């Protein structure tokens with residue numbers, strides 16, 4: 001059985017066959033770094049991470065490129081309100097993006113090309129587009145893509161060609177399906193751009209958003225590659241524009257499989273600052289939720305299904321993770337050094353898990369099988385019918401599945417040496433039954449924002465605001 005993915009281009013589930021056997025080249029549209037990424041952005045990055053991990057689990061080698069959009073209308077507007085350079089302005093948002101990804105256990109891409117480091121590649125593409133008469137410089141000095149020069153324009157979104165208005169131009173980075181017009185490849189400098197400009201054959205200016213992804217994808221992955229992802233709102237115009245630019249330059253198909261994830265709703269509503277349901281990861285951590293819980297919640301629905309992200313959902317994940325952790329420590333106590341055969345109930349769960357994931361990454365189904373396995377495993381433990389070798393094999397299976405899911409292991413807390421010292425002192429006082437001193441050390445922990453919990457496998461440090 002092979003993996004099947006729903007390809008937005010064909011509107012069908014297709015058996016996945018990469019261009020080069022065993023090897024997958026993947027491009028995912030990255031963040032626009034003018035602000036902190038919000039939880040809706042992370043739904044897309046999470047789905048991409050899951051897909052990549054699953055491809056690796058199924059034996060593929062994956063090369064993953066994710067761009068950083070560090071120049072576009074929004075970034076320039078936000079930067080203009082400060083007296084920083086574009087690089088200075090975007091740096092902290094890039095850093096926090098990396099940090100958030102780490103908290104969510106997202107595996108880093110192989111390359112994170114920044115748009116501002118690839119303007120020459122974009123200019124080179126635009127030069128070719130003008131030579132091939134797919135683009136023209138208008139009176140306002142900007143260069144536009146002539147959409148009626150590309151007969152397949154809009155094929156990904158399947159837009160109505162009747163509504164197209166070539167010759168009419170849009171120069172904002174985002175436009176709507178009912179306003180299909182020639183779009184800007186290069187924007188001539190205006191006063192509002194301030195210090196942000198590059199020299200080009202068409203004078204001072206900057207690239208449009210869509211050309212960024214075409215230039216960087218081709219540079220790092222070649223003219224035709226396997227998978228391109230994003231959220232559904234990237235389909236039009238962004239991805240159709242990427243296709244028009246790239247295929248007009250190379251004369252080759254740009255991408256074999258287009259995958260898009262659905263929107264995220266928060267507490268049943270479209271997320272917005274005015275509705276009071278706008279979350280960044282930082283907000284959620286401040287409320288006491290963990291990256292592990294957020295990751296689980298974001299993966300709880302299949303990526304093409306609507307996902308309603310709620311605090312109640314996060315609390316349910318916490319309970320489920322507690323069950324999982326308890327199961328794991330139960331197995332730990334039984335397990336021997338060497339793995340034996342997997343018990344039949346676990347082998348069945350693994351096969352079912354894989355079958356669901358092969359079916360366009362059905363995490364909902366896959367997770368149901370995982371928790372069935374936990375129940376079956378608990379029954380086996382209670383019946384004392386699990387051998388040390390079997391317990392080890394189940395633990396190994398959990399590790400294997402976690403290479404895909406990335407939230408089955410409790411988060412390792414990095415403890416700084418001072419805290420470790422305190423922890424050692426506390427153990428020492430407790431061993432001596434010196435409760436007064438042990439309590440003093442405990443208070444010291446709370447003063448530093450930590451709490452110590454004694455578990456069956458020894459003391460565990462937790463941040464005070466976490467349960």
Ligand SMILES: [Zn+2]
Nearest residue numbers: 029030213238
């Ligand atoms: Zn893009």
